[in-house]
Amino acid sequence: MLKRVHFPTSLLPYLLVAPQVIITLVFFVWPASQAVYQSFLIEDAFGISTEFVWFENFAYLASDEQYLGSFGRTIFFSVCVAVLSMSAALVLAGFADRIVRGATTYRTLLIWPYAVAPVLAGALWVFMFNPTLGIFPYILEFVGIDWNHYLNGSHAMMLVIFAAAWKQIAYNFLFYLAAMQSIPRSLIEAAAIDGAGPVRRFWDHIFPLVSPTTFFLLVINAVYAFFDTFGIIHAVTQGGPANATTILVYKVYNDGFVGLDLGGSAAQSVILMILVIAMTVVQFRYVERKVEY
Amino acid sequence: MASITMKDLVKAYGDTEVLHHIEGDINDGEFIVIVGPSGCGKSTLLRMVAGLETVTSGEISIGDKVVNKLEPADRDIAMVFQNYALYPHMSVRENMAYGLKIRKIAKAEIDRRVREAADILEIGQYLDRKPRQLSGGQRQRVAMGRAIVRNPQVFLFDEPLSNLDAKLRVQMRLEIRKLQQRLGVTSIYVTHDQVEAMTLGDRLMVLNGGYVEQFGTPIELYDRPATLFVAGFIGSPSMNFLPAEAKDGTLTLGNGATVSGGGHSTGAVTLGIRPEHLMHDENGPIGISVQMFEQLGANTLLHGVLEGTDTEIVASMPGHVSTGEGSVMRFSAEASVLHVFDAASGKRIEE
Numbered sequence: 001m002l003k004r005v006h007f008p009t010s011l012l013p014y015l016l017v018a019p020q021v022i023i024t025l026v027f028f029v030w031p032a033s034q035a036v037y038q039s040f041l042i043e044d045a046f047g048i049s050t051e052f053v054w055f056e057n058f059a060y061l062a063s064d065e066q067y068l069g070s071f072g073r074t075i076f077f078s079v080c081v082a083v084l085s086m087s088a089a090l091v092l093a094g095f096a097d098r099i100v101r102g103a104t105t106y107r108t109l110l111i112w113p114y115a116v117a118p119v120l121a122g123a124l125w126v127f128m129f130n131p132t133l134g135i136f137p138y139i140l141e142f143v144g145i146d147w148n149h150y151l152n153g154s155h156a157m158m159l160v161i162f163a164a165a166w167k168q169i170a171y172n173f174l175f176y177l178a179a180m181q182s183i184p185r186s187l188i189e190a191a192a193i194d195g196a197g198p199v200r201r202f203w204d205h206i207f208p209l210v211s212p213t214t215f216f217l218l219v220i221n222a223v224y225a226f227f228d229t230f231g232i233i234h235a236v237t238q239g240g241p242a243n244a245t246t247i248l249v250y251k252v253y254n255d256g257f258v259g260l261d262l263g264g265s266a267a268q269s270v271i272l273m274i275l276v277i278a279m280t281v282v283q284f285r286y287v288e289r290k291v292e293y
Numbered sequence: 294m295a296s297i298t299m300k301d302l303v304k305a306y307g308d309t310e311v312l313h314h315i316e317g318d319i320n321d322g323e324f325i326v327i328v329g330p331s332g333c334g335k336s337t338l339l340r341m342v343a344g345l346e347t348v349t350s351g352e353i354s355i356g357d358k359v360v361n362k363l364e365p366a367d368r369d370i371a372m373v374f375q376n377y378a379l380y381p382h383m384s385v386r387e388n389m390a391y392g393l394k395i396r397k398i399a400k401a402e403i404d405r406r407v408r409e410a411a412d413i414l415e416i417g418q419y420l421d422r423k424p425r426q427l428s429g430g431q432r433q434r435v436a437m438g439r440a441i442v443r444n445p446q447v448f449l450f451d452e453p454l455s456n457l458d459a460k461l462r463v464q465m466r467l468e469i470r471k472l473q474q475r476l477g478v479t480s481i482y483v484t485h486d487q488v489e490a491m492t493l494g495d496r497l498m499v500l501n502g503g504y505v506e507q508f509g510t511p512i513e514l515y516d517r518p519a520t521l522f523v524a525g526f527i528g529s530p531s532m533n534f535l536p537a538e539a540k541d542g543t544l545t546l547g548n549g550a551t552v553s554g555g556g557h558s559t560g561a562v563t564l565g566i567r568p569e570h571l572m573h574d575e576n577g578p579i580g581i582s583v584q585m586f587e588q589l590g591a592n593t594l595l596h597g598v599l600e601g602t603d604t605e606i607v608a609s610m611p612g613h614v615s616t617g618e619g620s621v622m623r624f625s626a627e628a629s630v631l632h633v634f635d636a637a638s639g640k641r642i643e644e
């Protein structure tokens with residue numbers, strides 16, 4: 001064993017970590033504790049007095065139809081986004097792993113969407129699907145679909161799912177491609193000699209062997225869909241029509257800053273905070289451990 | 294079972310040609326070893342036969358079918374890889390059954406064949422384990438099992454033993470040989486280990502820099518190496534090479550000593566003598582200034598230089614010899630075991 005080197009104690013290490021600590025305190029710990037405190041308060045209609053009510057805000061949420069509806073929608077939205085973007089990324093990575101010529105160009109192009117800001121991604125999809133001007137509604141009309149996400153809640157939901165999934169494909173693609181490229185080539189060759197065609201090789205070998213990545217991405221995508229899609233929703237539907245696309249993060253904003261129910265909004269954000277902490281724990285606990293094979 | 298024919302086979306990556314006009318006929322049931330130094334193109338050649346590399350030009354046939362354009366799956370071959378390439382997420386049983394399952398063979402038949410192969414290779418008790426729960430040698434057996442259950446026309450081996458320790462390597466070598474003789478399947482085996490090559494192969498193809506140097510039985514290669522490269526590569530310890538001048542059937546060595554040989558050639562040649570063919574002989578023409586002895590037990594390797602020159606030379610003497618360092622010892626060799634090569638081309642000069 002090497003002897004540990006002891007440096008004389010100095011202020012330097014503390015100074016070096018100080019900026020990070022200060023940022024975390026100012027932008028995370030302080031607002032988070034404020035939110036927790038806030039969630040125990042109810043304000044009167046005029047904002048003149050506040051009352052400390054313990055868990056009343058939470059109790060109210062538990063019985064609020066709108067909140068529970070939003071919860072269900074968020075889960076539906078997240079599952080759709082995760083499944084859609086992960087399967088698209090898996091297929092694309094499967095192809096990218098096979099091609100030799102032009103691989104770099106192909107990869108670079110696939111990674112670009114990740115660099116697009118959420119609001120811009122949303123705007124892009126709004127344009128493409130604008131019921132009067134957009135190209136897609138025009139095409140859809142030929143197959144008899146009257147697209148209007150301003151009026152039709154299902155259309156609106158589909159649109160935000162597409163936009164959110166599309167943006168996440170690049171990220172998932174990178175991870176899947178890296179996972180596939182770490183599978184020994186000879187393994188796939190052995191399968192080819194055993195008589196498995198490309199599709200069979202994919203399902204019998206590549207897919208099971210990238211399962212640790214699939215699990216990791218599942219958590220990441222769930223976190224993304226739950227918390228990182230505010231920009232897209234805000235740009236595309238603003239939670240409408242008739243709350244059809246109001247997922248939890250959007251509802252926090254809407255109730256708090258539009259509806260000015262600060263206590264209830266804070267309680268919702270506390271619940272979201274607990275959710276994200278839980279998902280992070282799951283990820284740290286299980287992602288490191290390779291999935292059994 | 295099938296023969297394999299390679300006709301004017303060329304492999305190029307872009308503009309670099311790595312295999313040049315390979316010719317070779319492999320008979321039905323023969324065990325062929327492709328041997329050569331690292332990077333000479335052994336794996337590439339094997340992978341072309343397997344269908345894992347495209348053929349740039351020329352023709353490969355298995356049986357009487359040209360397979361250039363066939364997918365690996367359609368060539369009826371099985372391959373054992375250096376890293377075994379077992380499917381890590383499948384049990385030993387599933388690994389072995391995989392190829393049969395794809396070919397839609399009945400479940401009972403698959404079970405029977407897997408059992409049979411497992412019995413031959415003595416891996417019956419590991420059938421339900423995953424590859425990572427096996428030792429290197431056991432994985433090696435599973436890889437072989439996966440090849441033999443398929444009952445293919447051709448076995449291809451790419452350095453299958455190079456990850457094993459020396460003792461296991463010798464044992465597995467014998468087993469592979471026995472297995473091949475028992476099954477009688479045409480096999481191509483790639484290795485860079487000349488001992489492995491000599492002991493396994495019915496015939497050896499010696500590759501060097503993408504050229505076939507010689508293709509023949511181990512004894513032919515030992516007795517009549519066609520080139521300097523083969524002479525130096527086959528046999529251990531390797532052959533001594535002494536620069537010499539040939540004239541009228543006499544070879545003059547660097548220090549003026551003469552031995553008879555060289556046939557009708559004149560000019561610069563290289564005389565090759567295997568260490569085991571140098572006989573201790575007080576009146577011999579070849580004097581060696583002894584530098585050190587290497588005791589191997591059954592015999593002793595004498596390292597030195599040709600007297601009066603700095604050409605290194607090794608002689609193998611029976612029994613224990615340990616005195617004489619610094620002195621000159623004299624040796625002779627029979628004319629029939631001398632090899633003479635053209636100094637410029639490295640080609641053998643026949644008597």
Ligand SMILES: Nc1ncnc2c1ncn2[C@@H]1O[C@H](COP(=O)(O)OP(=O)(O)OP(=O)(O)O)[C@@H](O)[C@H]1O
Nearest residue numbers: 306309311329330331332333334335336337338485
């Ligand atoms: N994809 C490739 N592109 C360019 N050159 C390649 C490629 N694959 C192999 N080569 C070259 O072809 C030559 C033969 O390679 P090969 O793998 O057949 O060697 P080998 O005889 O099997 O060596 P080893 O004993 O080290 O396995 C090498 O010089 C290598 O650099």
Ligand SMILES: [Mg+2]
Nearest residue numbers: 335336337451
């Ligand atoms: Mg090789």
